Every structure is written in C-alpha cells, then in structure tokens.
Amino acid sequence: MNSENFRSGYVALIGRPNAGKSTLLNYLVGEKIAAVSNKPQTTRHRIQGIVTNDGGQIVFVDTPGVHKPGFLLNRRMMAAVHDAILSVDLLVLMRDASVSTGNGDKFVLDLVKKAEKPAILVLNKIDKVKDKAALLPLIEFYSKEYEFEEIVPISALKGEAIENLLQQIVKHLPEGEALYGEDELTDQSSRTIVAEMVREKILQTTGEEIPYVTAVVTEKYDESDPNVTKIYCAIYVERSSQKAIIIGKQAAKLKQIGTNARRDIENLLGKKVYLQLFVKVVEDWRNLEQKLDEIGIKE
Ligand SMILES: Nc1nc2c(ncn2[C@@H]2O[C@H](COP(=O)(O)OP(=O)(O)OP(=O)(O)O)[C@@H](O)[C@H]2O)c(=O)[nH]1
Ligand SMILES: [Mg+2]
Known part of the structure; x- marks a missing residue:
C-alpha cells in the first residue's frame, strides 16, 4: 500500500x-x-x-x-x-x-x-x-x-x-498509513456480535419496556465440532414478569428470538450454528458494576 x-x-x-x-x-x-x-x-x-x-x-x-x-x-x-x-x-x-x-x-x-x-x-x-x-x-x-x-x-x-x-x-483525515490490516472489519469478537444479534432480536420482537431491562451475554462458544458451532447465551432481565414476556406462551417468543438470531449468526460465521438461549433474572443489573463489566459495558 x-x-x-x-x-x-x-x-x-x-x-x-x-x-x-x-x-x-x-x-x-x-x-x-x-x-x-x-x-x-x-x-x-x-x-x-x-x-x-x-x-x-x-x-x-x-x-x-x-x-x-x-x-x-x-x-x-x-x-x-x-x-x-x-x-x-x-x-x-x-x-x-x-x-x-x-x-x-x-x-x-x-x-x-x-x-x-x-x-x-x-x-x-x-x-x-x-x-x-x-x-x-x-x-x-x-x-x-x-x-x-x-x-x-x-x-x-x-x-x-x-x-x-x-x-x-x-x-479530512491526516495523511498516513493504514492503522489496521486491509481485511480487518471490526474490533468486536464473535462472542460479542452474537450476543448483540440476540439482543437485537429481543428489541425487534418485544414492546416498550423490555429493551431497556435486557442484556445478553455469550456464556459458552464451542467450536469443537467442525460442522456446527454451539453457542449458549444468557439473557438478563430484572424481574420474573419480564422473563415471562421474553419466553412467551409455550416458549414461542424465545423460540422466535432464537430462530431469528441464528439466521444472522450463521450468515456472519458462514457455518451452521446451534444456539441455546436461557433467561436469568438479575435484579437491578443496570446498576451493578460487576454485571456491567461481564456484559462488556466497561467503565
Ligand atoms: N427510513 C430510514 N430508516 C433508517 C435509516 N437509517 C436508519 N434507519 C432506521 O432507524 C432506526 C434506528 O437505527 P439505528 O441504526 O439502530 O440507530 P442508532 O443511531 O444506531 O440508534 P442508537 O444505537 O439507539 O443510538 C432503525 O429502525 C433503522 O432501520 C434511513 O436512512 N432511512
Ligand atoms: Mg446504534
């Protein structure tokens, strides 16, 4: 270059x-x-x-x-x-x-x-x-x-x-050499993008209150099987009533979120994906330093 x-x-x-x-x-x-x-x-x-x-x-x-x-x-x-x-x-x-x-x-x-x-x-x-x-x-x-x-x-x-x-x-940028490799697209890890895709589907399929009280963390990312990447994500909410909304009747909502997210993740990874979602209630996570660190919202 x-x-x-x-x-x-x-x-x-x-x-x-x-x-x-x-x-x-x-x-x-x-x-x-x-x-x-x-x-x-x-x-x-x-x-x-x-x-x-x-x-x-x-x-x-x-x-x-x-x-x-x-x-x-x-x-x-x-x-x-x-x-x-x-x-x-x-x-x-x-x-x-x-x-x-x-x-x-x-x-x-x-x-x-x-x-x-x-x-x-x-x-x-x-x-x-x-x-x-x-x-x-x-x-x-x-x-x-x-x-x-x-x-x-x-x-x-x-x-x-x-x-x-x-x-x-x-x-309007200064003259100078490239700062990153030509093929590099982002600083985000696959784990983070996966969690964001899941959260996006939650935002897209739920109403007013849920988006603010939801966070998603990729807890396990298993590539040991060459044919399918197994990904486990935790969805945080603050109350059990919110958990019920995200899961939905006969778990229909959670299934829909998973299906929609899996489509994007497979596109991104160019690979078959097994995606498992589970919902955890963590009271007041939006004010907990340690939880925010875990979620990747750093100080
Ligand atoms: N019609 C139209 N909609 C757009 C355009 N750009 C973004 N949107 C829509 O606007 C909404 C918000 O888009 P985002 O890209 O999430 O906006 P953002 O600025 O990143 O929002 P925050 O992350 O909340 O700060 C989505 O529904 C987009 O589809 C556009 O050029 N035209
Ligand atoms: Mg944005």
Missing part, C-alpha cells in the same frame, strides 16, 4: 438515539456487526468498523445515542460517547433529517461545539424526506451553529450517497 496521499484515522459516529449510526456502520463494513432497532438506546458500547479503499482507511467508532443517564449502565454508555469524541480525528454528527429539531439535538450539537474538532454533519433518512427543500432550513440552522467541514445528506438504510460521504470523510 502506498502511503503517499493515503489517509487514515478514527471517525466517531455520534448523535441522538435512532439517528441511524449503527445502520450506517453495518452498511459501510458490509457485514452486520452492530445491533439495529427502532428502539432508542440500541447501541450500548463503542463498536469499531473499518473501511479500507484506495484512498485511505477510515476507522469508524459507533457510539451509543446521546441521552440523559439514569442508571450506571447509561452513565457508562455516555462515558463511551465522551471517550470516543476525545479520541478521534474527526466527528460525524448524525441527525435524523425526517424529524424536527429538539432539545436532544441541541445537546448533541453542544458536545460537538465543546470538542472543537473538525466535524461533518450527516443528515440521514433522506428517503423519508419527500420534499428535499425541507432540508434547507436544517442545513441553515446547523451552519449557523458550527463550522462543519461538510454537510452530507444520505440514506443509511438505502445506501444512498454513501460513496460521496466516504470521500468527504477521507479528505
């Missing part, structure tokens, strides 16, 4: 919950490495996704959506956002352009202002914006608030205008 004119660096994806950060990360990496759902606070820890092309290497850092922290879990999630902001070369502030500006958006904007780092504004979900002229007031608002290097409208879901976004990002 020629280091002349080659650029590389770290780029944080920050924004409110549901902006589409993880959807973009998955699209860019070309593999499903991050959980995505229409429930806020889907992402809980820093996830690296690496994109390498002729012009450079971008190490994207997906972060939890910015929100007011209630539990220790949420404080650690927000610490991950602040760490990412401090450690990267460039910020990508991602905004859902199909909804009106709220206090949350202003709060995220303030984080960018305080960081005083080069930043690109990404207006996502333009597939939902019928009249593109509706983007103009948004662009005007943000331009007045901060000197963004670029403002780029995209659709992460449809993969619209992503090539252009990559070009804009690379331009």
